């Protein structure tokens with residue numbers, strides 16, 4: 266059964282605490298927080314103040330997805346704000362190894378992220394040091410996009426490397442996830458599913474979390 270990480274990008278910001286408590290009680294394991302800087306991706310979302318504000322109201326694992334150019338500049342700030350996992354895009358820095366080291370040095374779980382156009386080979390040298398790999402299943406930047414089925418091959422490739430090298434990391438998918446697209450990704454080896462619009466655009470977000478779990482029993 267896949268672990269579910271609702272993305273607050275699609276939550277009701279005015280009633281954020283209500284939405285977070287709802288998905289927490291509804292069986293989610295993580296809370297996905299998308300940081301967009303207006304440079305690495307066109308949109309702006311929110312900064313470390315949001316992570317700091319959310320930290321005391323939930324025990325959910327705070328899964329911070331940094332869509333930020335040169336993420337090294339903000340890793341310590343997000344760690345101090347209370348992130349449990351910090352994800353950095355390999356496309357956003359020439360120093361991915363250093364960025365992951367910085368995350369680990371703060372005692373936070375380290376995640377490397379790849380865009381749909383980036384091959385798994387780009388991150389094989391750092392797989393030994395990560396707790397989670399995020400395979401983007403849409404191009405990052407917006408919620409509500411369509412799942413790219415071509416990305417499933419990369420999940421399978423990553424899972425093969427994980428097994429053959431005896432590595433231990435979660436494989437997360439993000440973008441266009443619903444109870445149908447999650448199935449092939451789960452079969453290929455995904456262990457964590459981010460879902461924004463699928464969960465929060467429904468009148469009953471808890472039923473959507475359960476549907477993702479039911480689809481991956």
Ligand SMILES: O=C(CO)[C@H](O)[C@H](O)COP(=O)(O)O
Pocket residue numbers: 272274275297299330403404405406407408409410439440441442459460461462463
């Ligand atoms: O990183 C992201 C977009 O870049 C997101 O996590 C986004 O919230 C996913 O949204 P959806 O589930 O609606 O596709």
Ligand SMILES: [Fe+2]
Pocket residue numbers: 272297298299330439459
């Ligand atoms: Fe995300």
